[in-house]
Amino acid sequence: MNAHPAQRRRRGQARLRYAAAALLALLVHGLAGLLVVLTGSLSGERPAPRPQVQKAPLPPVAMRPLTSDQWQKNRGPVPPSPEQPRVAEAKPPPPRPPEPPKPEQRPKGQVVDVAPGNR
Numbered sequence: 667m668n669a670h671p672a673q674r675r676r677r678g679q680a681r682l683r684y685a686a687a688a689l690l691a692l693l694v695h696g697l698a699g700l701l702v703v704l705t706g707s708l709s710g711e712r713p714a715p716r717p718q719v720q721k722a723p724l725p726p727v728a729m730r731p732l733t734s735d736q737w738q739k740n741r742g743p744v745p746p747s748p749e750q751p752r753v754a755e756a757k758p759p760p761p762r763p764p765e766p767p768k769p770e771q772r773p774k775g776q777v778v779d780v781a782p783g784n785r
Contacts, residue, residue, distance in 0.1 A: 732740070
């Protein structure tokens with residue numbers, strides 16, 4: 667069950683073809699990268715330097731002590747406590763009865779009947 671000699675030769679040629687394609691691809695990519703580097707570094711114009719923006723100096727920060735009462739007050743809205751009486755919530759207005767449907771108006775002019783799926 668040995669392979670025919672022509673088939674063995676084709677396998678070897680296929681491997682050689684793949685190796686040559688990989689080598690050629692690496693060579694072309696390397697040349698393209700070298701071309702990009704050379705054209706970027708040999709251009710006569712340099713980009714204009716960015717102007718230096720002077721930032722205003724930040725004012726110093728001072729920390730001051732807070733009492734626990736001030737801390738609690740600054741934390742945000744206070745949830746209602748059970749000791750405070752609750753304000754009666756406003757009742758929503760009663761729902762309006764639905765409006766009676768308006769009678770369908772017949773269009774004026776010529777009426778064209780269409781297929782049921784295209785209405």
